[in-house]
Amino acid sequence: MNQKNPRRALFLFRLDLRLQDNPALNYIAENYDEVLCAFVHAPSEEGKWVAGAASQSFLHFSLQQIDQTLQSRGGNLYSVEVDSTLEHIQDLVTRHDIQGLFWNRRYEPKLIERDRQIKEHFLEKGLEVKSFNASLLWEPWEIKNQQGNPFQVFTPFWKKATSLGEPNSPQKLSKNIRFMKVKSDSLDSLQLLSRLGWDRGFYEHFHCGEEAAKKALDVFAPKGARYQSQRDLPSVEGTSRLSPHLHFGSMSVREVWHRLRKTQESTRSNKERAEIDVYLKELGWREFAHHLLFHFPMTPDRALREKFAQFPWVKNASQLRKWQKGLTGYPIVDAGMRELWATGWMHNRVRMVVASFLVKHLRISWLEGAKWFWDTLIDADLASNTMGWQWAGGCGADAAPYFRIFNPYLQGAKFDPEGDYVKRWIPELSALSKKWIHAPHEAPEEELKKAGIVLGKTYPFPMVDHKEAREAALLAFKQLGG
């Protein structure tokens, strides 16, 4: 090591907001003397799908955590907002005598192209430039069917992926790494936070950063043995609630995978092992989503199944608004939409129900739903959001068949039998007995009175009739030809 001319690397943080199991940082630790850690925010380069408001808020606090961690280790996070990432990197390279440029990959089509240009440019300038995988268990291009094509159905995809062997183990960061401390704009100048402060409620339910993510995994891992039995009950914390951390990379998916594997090994119960497999498969759906986004880069904006370009989606702003605000008159739908607004997150079972309701009962385009989720979810992820909505809309890969229409009453009765979830998010229904909690409009006058509910005033009547809406949806989807 030469103290006078240290080898310096520039590391760009993206969706990998952690120090542990961060392959690019590990590479730097092995090969460089010092590293400048930067977050170069260039929203104009993300195109139409620039991060939504909720997601930006989570990003802000995650970056704050990174900065604190780096400061406690003698460095800091250099953060800046720019129009051109490439030009700004050029500045940094010159200013700080940088010899290597490293990052962990993103998989959004526009960013793949941007990063390709950056890599080409700085390789030409004689820098060492490398990108790594911090986000996925397998790279999207590693998994192919027998013809060498990408999969469009989950089950064979997952079979193939898991047949390739266990994903890599997480790697600890070398203690020898030296972080640079440089002058930086304040994080606030990136203006990631809404001035309205509507995001405050999020942080009663979720915490940002690597430490918080570690705690969340500690909470979830032992519960993995009951994942299959509990994951569909929105009133119970039976899911991992790791999605924002997996999106922003404050938790490594490899870490999650191997932790759950360990839990699996420590039990003798076949049943428990199978329950954990169901969770690992959910990580598989996340992989599948990235696979689809990579191989079908138009899907954030267009249905994968092309005939859906002709589908007569309904344009109805006032109905869309009712759905967004949780005023549909269907308690399980409204509870979900309000949980989303209040916490920036929604239980997955309920995501499927509200999505089916928008797309089937209201026949409003999946794209409207995708946009709303994009803006309100702290875990908004282009790959998962696109796949999920096209699944619900029946217009994507391995999508729900057109005739699969969730009945909100039955979904409520089945997965929230006591009505606890509905009551938590719709306080105006909290005094209603569980017998009517999912269909207040069918409750006897007397029951409503007792519960202080005046339909049409304190809680809406169903905005559409279930049976009629269902039949209209069947007809419309059937006319498209399945």
Next chain:
DNA sequence: TGAAATGTTGGGGCG
């Protein structure tokens, strides 16, 4: 990672 309609079966009441 549905729901509703339709079909089948089998036990019990009853003439």
Next chain:
DNA sequence: ACGCCCCAACATTTC
């Protein structure tokens, strides 16, 4: 004792 009907429970098919 027997056949018939009713209907719940379960299975299948249809959307």
